[in-house]
Amino acid sequence: MKYVVILGDGMADEPVKQLGNKTPLQVANKINIDSLAKYSEIGLVKTIPDGLTPGSDTANLSVLGYDPQKYYTGRSPLEALSIGANMEEGDVSFRCNLVTLSEEGSYEDKTIIDHSSDEITTEEADELVKYLEKYLGNDKIMFYSGTSYRHAIIWHGGSTDVNLTPPHDILERNIKDYLPKGTNSDKIEQMMKLSYELLKEHPINIKRKEKGLRPANSIWIWGEGTKPSLNSFYDKYHKKGAMISAVDLLKGIAIAADMKNIEVEGVTGNINTNFEGKAKAAVEVLKSGEDFVYVHMEAPDECGHRGEIDNKVKSIELIDQKVVRYIKEELDNIKEDYKILILPDHPTPLAIRTHTNKPVPYLIYDSSNLIESDAEYNEESCKTTGNVFIKGHELMDYFLK
Structure with missing residues (x-):
């Protein structure tokens, strides 16, 4: 059979x-x-x-x-396995979406327009994730490229005591009420804000906008979990x-x-x-x-x-x-x-x-x-x-x- x-x-x-x-x-x-x-x-x-x-x-x-x-044990750890991320006991994995946020006002005032950045190509996304790793990664926080808009962060000594919202649940909503809460939430939010400053004028996003495509102008962190x-x-x-x-x-x-x-x-x-x-x-x-x-x-x-x-x-x-x-x-x-x-x-x-x-x-x-x-x-x-x-x-x- x-x-x-x-x-x-x-x-x-x-x-x-x-x-x-x-x-x-x-x-x-x-x-x-x-x-x-x-x-x-x-x-x-x-x-x-x-x-x-x-x-x-x-x-x-x-x-x-x-x-x-x-x-x-969480969504992101399962994804992290497939992209070769090395998880040890005590590590926490997070899903890291490349998203499109509106461009007006401060970060808190923005609206989430697209959870997939117009389904950005894997090749474009890989370059952006490596760029973010250069400026935001360190000996405790590592970025891993996945497929299209779906990527991962491994945090040595991170916490799952957080309240994080999937970006596809809040499309076309103001993000102020959905920013991270809980342990390390200030660090997670800071990474998201810094990612916007790093990505908004990145050459890949400039080219995407010229082609009429949505830019991948921020990361959105969610889906926390431990080794499955x-x-x-x-x-x-x-x-x-x-x-x-x-x-x-x-x-x-x-x-x-x-x-x-x-x-x-x-x-x-x-x-x-x-x-x-x-x-x-x-x-x-x-x-x-x-x-x-x-x-x-x-x-x-x-x-x-x-x-x-x-x-x-x-x-x-x-x-x-x-x-x-x-x-x-x-x-x-x-x-x-x-x-x-x-x-x-x-x-x-x-x-x-x-x-x-x-x-x-x-x-x-x-x-x-x-x-x-x-x-x-x-x-x-x-x-x-x-x-x-x-x-x-x-x-x-x-x-x-």
Whole structure:
């Protein structure tokens, strides 16, 4: 038996007025997913336990079968693993976004315009992060380059006793009420303020503005955490597993779980990514002897954060056409039984442009046990079945049983 998880990050939503009070999943032309739904078990799964912040970190841990209440030590440490950051006991890792702030007034008066600086390229971002390391780094604080706008800071002797806000939660808001609070908050805020002075006239940002792109004119620090420790995925499930993702967070989870990370050329973490390459890589992984592959697509989540209604619908259609169709057809040709699990990690509603902790729709297709129905795959259809996993991490046990 082969096992595939196809995860559309942030794919679930609430009814959208501009879509006739339907969700993107309801209006998207996803004929391949809906064809699977007619022979699948569908239902809802609550991936984020009550009391935890709804994020891709806690949610993807849950989907992979790791109870976030037991294993979660913070978002940034998982990302730091994937970019080669060296964490020791007592170190604290922080996510360091390159963001776009408005340019008026003092730092406190500014508004956060874009949490991704128009999805800055990794090459541009790497130069900016190295520039910041030169002026802000020291023997206790080190900057590490990641992918696009996502980077890390390791603080030797840092503290997690802080209150830091994810930048995608406060888009188009004044940042005054969301500046750091708690232990070392004055030092964190000072780094953010100094970064603005260093970056606002950097040649890369001048060129970006000339091209009509948003500048990466400040860092935003959040996602604090300590060194993670997960049980091996193989020891937990006796399945050889692999991860396919453009996102450092998912790669870090894979490293912590001792899974293979499969690199695919041209993947970006947004809608302009190599969907076909991910699908082909997933099939090749299974043909080469792995039992399980986790195919993560960030595009719906990014579209949700950016409030891009049409692009969120389009991203779901691209996953359906370029990933689901190919994987299903190729697995049928392998002549071996297989299961496919399709789901989001969490909702990213277009109306609020950030995550919620509501249950998400799941679909399990088992080639050896077809369940005939007239179902479609969306939030409402899955809700009507009565199939609900209240503890999200139990879904993986069920899927792999």
